[in-house]
């Protein structure tokens with residue numbers, strides 16, 4: 001026996017579905033497959049209007065005119081970001097027992113001088129030769145060539161790529177000043193080749209490309225100047241004297257490295273281990289025009305995983321070995337192609353496509369995380385850095401790129417930074433940033449060692465003695481053996497800076513000695529996955545957005561319950577007081593179950609209330625009507641297919657808890673709970 005009653009005739013009159021206009025027909029589970037999320041092409045303008053209307057985010061300082069590249073997140077955007085961060089914490093920090101940090105943003109200049117950011121953290125910019133407008137050189141080349149290729153496609157009568165919305169197409173056409181112009185085949189090839197390896201070009205080469213392809217400022221059609229470097233860090237000064245320059249950090253990584261010896265001690269001196277940090281970073285981007293995709297202040301989540309340089313295997317690699325990734329490696333890009341290869345990460349590491357197990361392990365874990373929060377797997381790929389693109393010290397680097405209406409965007413960088421950062425900071429400060437490993441078995445080695453007879457040596461060579469000693473001590477095993485042999489014959493001659501010195505066994509002997517080493521000291525290598533949360537959040541919103549087939553105006557954000565800002569919407573059918581105890585009961589039971597819910601008791605139709613929450617991505621709705629008051633029942637609605645089920649309040653709460661925790665899906669709900677069908681209830 002079900003512990004609830006079917007709705008009565010009275011409740012049918014107030015059936016929430018009957019108050020919903022019939023253009024939003026109710027669906028049953030059997031209709032699930034018929035929900036067509038692609039009935040309308042993706043419309044960025046609609047999505048942007050929705051995000052603005054529902055205050056996901058908005059330009060910061062808007063009433064002062066706004067500042068490019070700075071955004072404020074509203075309640076929906078903040079909750080979405082917090083939920084993504086929560087999942088990130090679980091997926092990485094908790095799962096891998098990482099050591100979490102929260103280090104300062106303001107950083108004294110010497111830190112970034114040592115790390116190389118002052119000299120090299122820069123992009124190439126060009127200026128409009130007449131107006132002085134500033135453009136990022138690689139983006140200018142990309143936009144113009146892509147637009148010309150789009151014009152060429154149109155002229156050849158090929159359909160534009162489906163992802164491109166009208167606004168984007170117009171932008172590109174404008175950028176190219178070449179609407180529907182067919183290009184010669186070799187020109188198309190050379191554009192495609194250039195685009196495939198755009199990240200590989202130096203400043204001078206970008207300038208060369210602008211001349212070769214006659215690339216101008218698309219807004220004015222004016223020529224552009226030679227590329228110049230622009231450092232992206234925001235400079236500041238610490239304290240009132242102005243004598244201590246500082247910078248707002250452009251990444252959180254240096255905070256990890258400077259604390260390495262404390263972290264190592266916290267981890268009982270053991271390697272491998274990882275530190276993790278979520279925090280704000282700042283980059284003075286040259287021309288931030290892509291919404292959240294390129295901003296000047298953003299939240300990063302960074303992991304620094306420290307490994308033995310001689311052993312980059314990962315204990316849990318076997319768990320992810322079979323994960324299939326879309327990999328776009330360096331060689332494919334050099335060939336001018338942008339088609340990734342599907343490969344298990346196991347195979348990629350075995351074949352040397354990905355440098356080592358630890359890097360591969362994190363690529364697979366990044367892939368899993370992005371899918372878990374709702375990124376479309378068909379629009380996710382890993383692209384290997386080209387040689388010029390990679391920092392000079394890095395061994396291998398792959399970006400998780402997510403496709404969106406602007407193209408493929410790097411959202412997570414995953415690099416093997418080798419021992420660079422720890423080595424340079426240690427050298428600069430004299431503070432050892434090394435691991436001292438007690439060896440299980442002492443290592444016994446033998447080597448040739450020079451022994452100077454100090455008295456005779458000093459007397460013979462006087463002021464040259466120091467130079468000769470330094471030279472001999474710097475010689476390798478082979479050279480020392482040669483000298484040893486010659487000394488055994490009576491004498492040897494060495495030449496330093498063109499000057500020859502004759503040495504005899506009275507001043508120098510070469511002895512073979514045995515050494516026993518019980519401690520190994522080394523600087524660990526660092527594998528760094530670095531996430532930009534704003535880019536992930538925005539691409540997720542694009543991937544989740546669609547419009548109902550029946551009505552393009554009815555936008556839906558199909559955010560997974562895991563990250564949706566609100567999990568359950570409680571909708572009392574009427575504002576009558578008799579509903580209040582039920583609303584309170586359901587709210588408090590959901591609260592106790594740890595499920596974030598909101599009550600919408602506004603004075604609008606239930607259909608409008610649901611539509612509003614579909615736009616907010618709220619996956620489930622609980623409706624309370626007069627039958628609920630009588631029978632202690634309520635209905636449970638699924639956002640995407642708009643199916644509704646009925647059950648006792650406790651049963652609905654238990655079911656929605658399972659749904660939010662991800663232990664069941666809607667198919668299972670359909671097996672558990674009967675469809676809410678007012679018509680059947682009358683009969």
Ligand SMILES: Nc1ncnc2c1ncn2[C@@H]1O[C@H](COP(=O)(O)OP(=O)(O)OP(=O)(O)O)[C@@H](O)[C@H]1O
Pocket residue numbers: 283285292293294295296298300410411412413530531532533534535536
């Ligand atoms: N200006 C920005 N706005 C938003 N997110 C950013 C920005 N710059 C970097 N990120 C994010 O931080 C992550 C790590 O930063 P990283 O230094 O690897 O980026 P990057 O290579 O400089 O990016 P790009 O080449 O796109 O400027 C990126 O994968 C991205 O998600």
